[in-house]
Amino acid sequence: MAVEQRPCWKSRMWKSRRAPRKEPVGRLQRRPPKRAVRLPEPEVVAQAKRRRFSAGYKRGILHEAGACRVAGEIGALLRREGLYSSHLTQWRRELEAQEVAALSAKRRGPKPDVARAEASRIEALERELARLRQKLERAEQIIEAQKKLCDLLGLPTTEAQPR
Numbered sequence: 001m002a003v004e005q006r007p008c009w010k011s012r013m014w015k016s017r018r019a020p021r022k023e024p025v026g027r028l029q030r031r032p033p034k035r036a037v038r039l040p041e042p043e044v045v046a047q048a049k050r051r052r053f054s055a056g057y058k059r060g061i062l063h064e065a066g067a068c069r070v071a072g073e074i075g076a077l078l079r080r081e082g083l084y085s086s087h088l089t090q091w092r093r094e095l096e097a098q099e100v101a102a103l104s105a106k107r108r109g110p111k112p113d114v115a116r117a118e119a120s121r122i123e124a125l126e127r128e129l130a131r132l133r134q135k136l137e138r139a140e141q142i143i144e145a146q147k148k149l150c151d152l153l154g155l156p157t158t159e160a161q162p163r
Contacts, residue, residue: 053087058091058094058095059095061077061081061083061087061088061091062088062091062092062095064077065077065088074088
C-alpha cells in the first residue's frame with residue numbers, strides 16, 4: 001500500500017493518508033465481520049451505600065464536638081470521622097427531641113392494652129349482632145301473622161298481586 005501526503009482542508013498540517021484499497025469483486029468482497037471479543041470493564045463503579053450510625057457513636061461525636069474550643073477543631077474532627085456538619089446539626093436536634101420527650105409529663109395509670117380493647121370491641125359487635133337477629137326474627141313473625149290474617153279475612157296479599 002502506498003502512503004501519500006495529502007493536504008487536509010480542516011487543518012494546515014499535512015496528514016498522511018493511505019491510498020484507497022481496491023476490494024476484490026464478487027463473493028470474496030462480502031466476508032462476515034469478525035466477532036469482537038468483549039473484555040470485562042476494568043473500571044469498578046462505586047455504588048453509594050447509606051451509612052448508619054449507632055446512638056452511642058452519635059452521642060460520642062456530639063460530646064467530642066462539644067469539647068472543641070479552638071477554631072478549626074470541629075472541622076478536623078469531622079474530616080477525621082468522614083462526617084458533615086449537617087450530621088452534627090441533625091444529631092443535636094434528635095438529642096434535644098429525646099430530652100424533651102424524656103422530661104415531658106407521662107400519662108398516669110395503667111397502659112392501654114390493645115388486645116383487650118380489641119376483644120371488648122368484638123364482644124360489643126357480637127351483642128349488637130344478636131340484638132339485630134332477634135329484631136329480625138320478631139319482624140318475620142309479625143309478617144307471617146299478617147299473611148295468615150289476610151288469608152282468613154280473604155284480603156289480597158302483596159305476593160299475590162301482579163306487579
